[in-house]
Amino acid sequence: MAQNQWASETKRPFGFRDLLGYFMGDFGCNMSFTLISSYMFLFYTQYIGISLAHYSIIILITKILDGINDPIIGAIVDRMGANKKGEKFKQWIFRGAPFLALAATVMFIDASDWTYAAKMGLCIGGYILWDITYTIVNIPYGALSSVMTSKPSQRAALSNARSWGAIIAGVPLGVLIPIFAYEQVTRDGQTASIFRGERMFPIAIILGVVSIVAFALLYFNTEERIQHVEPEDEEVKFSYLKTLKEFFHNRAILGISLASTAQILFIMGGQQLHQLTYQMYFGDGTLSSYSILTQVIPLFVGTAIGGPLVGKVGKKELTTWPMLGAIAVYAFLYFVEIKNPILWIAMQILANSFAFGMTIYTWGMVSDAIDYQELKTGVRNEGSVYATYSMLRKIAQGFGQSFIPAAIAILIPTLDVKDAFTWNAENSLAIRNLAALFPLIGYTLAFICFMFIFNLDKETVTEMQLALGRHEE
Incomplete structure (x- = not known):
């Protein structure tokens, strides 16, 4: 039996406060997510001293295990339902925020003088703890937008706000942290840009406090x-196998999942390679500070261009075709050696500007895909559907974060990331080539997914909302 649905008339109308609150949610999440994804690799391989092979295995296994937790937590959220205040998702975010901040801080404890086994233990245990607490907060946050509004334009605005939250969170992390974390050191006549991992722990504490404040602002503004509401005579039961079967029969959620997998494996994974490119190929790790421009400027461009067009063209359409430009730019970067770091950054800005739709509208398309599953099955279980989508993202993150060190170890065997003497011209060029190749592959695969698998174009979304009894006023 399908669930009864109603829009509460006691809630204030959707407005700027909701956009601000939802913005603060991803801002809070990325106080730890961006920190972990950008600096955990450097911290544990270059500073703590864990080998690339061991690090690769740790990340892969822990991420797969964590991905399995996502549908379980999503099912718990769906099963427990709303509290007396009518909050199904916000209550989890508010309560989990302090634990997420604590777990992110644990990840950057200075263990450089510990035994190798203890270092491994901290990396494994700390990462599992952080993954679980992140899931407890992020799964409800991701599903929250689907119950804030059903209007396509408002969902696009929420997706845009979420994207801005992630980008703005990356500004202090991307600009300030490299300034403090890298230092030019000269040894035996050779100068190299060295990562100073002992400075990461106090940074993690500060960012943890900021994240708690951000989640509080989300709670009070959304x-x-x-x-x-389930009928009283019907018991709610969770069957993961049923959810998984319905998930893989949902062409929309499958398409956006595969596109996100390509994005995480190759595009986001390539960010680690860009850090090494600045450090080794261009000889200055602090250049990473400018890489935030490759995310902020495209988001400005996308907001300026996409805002007036998304209602007329559609999220899928505005995401797919411009991506061909990103593919062309990264193909140029791969085949043409660029030795000027400013030009290298400028070309990335251009490429990511073509791909702004994938940054801005992904989360809105996920909400549409959740509605599509409701249309096909007659059951509204946004927590479980989003959790299954998140599970695939987590597994992709595991492969992506483990794939980079594994690829370096296999393709560039003479490179030791801990030894600056191995950062010679040949190895540095190989790193630079990988940094261009990975996004090229990622954008190509994402284009194929949006073009041939994801099936919710503008017309289909309008018809779906009408069939579900919702429409744009």
Whole structure:
């Protein structure tokens, strides 16, 4: 039996407060996520001293295990339902925020003088703890937008706000941290840009406090308007196999999942290679500070261009075709050796500007895909559907974060990331080539997924909302 649905009339109308609150949610999440994804690799391989092979295995296994937790947590959220205030998702975010901040801080304890086994233990245990607490906060946050509004334009605005939250969170991390974390050191007549991992622990503490404040702002500024009430005579049961079967029959969620997998494996994974490119190929790790421009400027461009067009063209359409430009730019970067770091950054800005739709509208398309599953099955279980999507993202993150060190170890065997004497011209060029190749592959695969698998174009979304009894006023 399908769930009864109603939009609460006691909630205030959707407005700027909701956008601000949802913005602060991803801002808070990325106080730890961006920190972990950008600096955990450097911290544990260059500073703590874990080998590339061991690090690769640790990340792969822990991420797969963590991905399995996602549908379990999503099912728990769906099963427990809303509290007396009508909050199904916000309550989890608010309560989990302090634990997420603590777990991110644990990740950067200075263990450089510990035994190798203890270093491994901290990396494994700390990462599992952080992954679990992140899931407890992020799964409800991701599903929250689907109950804040059903209007396509408002969902696009929420997706845009979420993207800005992630990017703005990356500004202090991307600009300030490299300034403090890298230092030019001369040894035996050779100068290299060295990562100073002992400075990461106090940074993690500060970012943890900021994240707690951000989640509090989300809690007090967002509203859950769409309620789903089960008939009293019907017991809610969770079957992961049923959810998984429905998930893989949902062409929309499958398409966006595969596109996100390509993005995480190759595009986001390539960010680690860009850090090494600045450090080794261009000889200055602090250049990473300018790489934030490759995310901020495209988001400005996308907001300026996409805002007036998304209602007319559609999220899928505005995401897919411009991506061909990103593919062309990264193909140029791969085949043409660029030795000027400013030009290298400028070309990335251009490429990512073509791909702005993937940054801005992904989360809105996920909400549409959740509605599509409701249309096909008659059951509204946004927590479980989003959790399954998140599980695939987590597994992709595991492969992506482990694939980079594994690829370096296999393709550039003479490079030791801990030994600056191995950062010679040949090895540095190989790193630079990988930094261009990975996004090229990622954008190509994402284009194929949006073009041939994801099936929710503008017309289909409008018809779906009408069939579900919702429409744009």
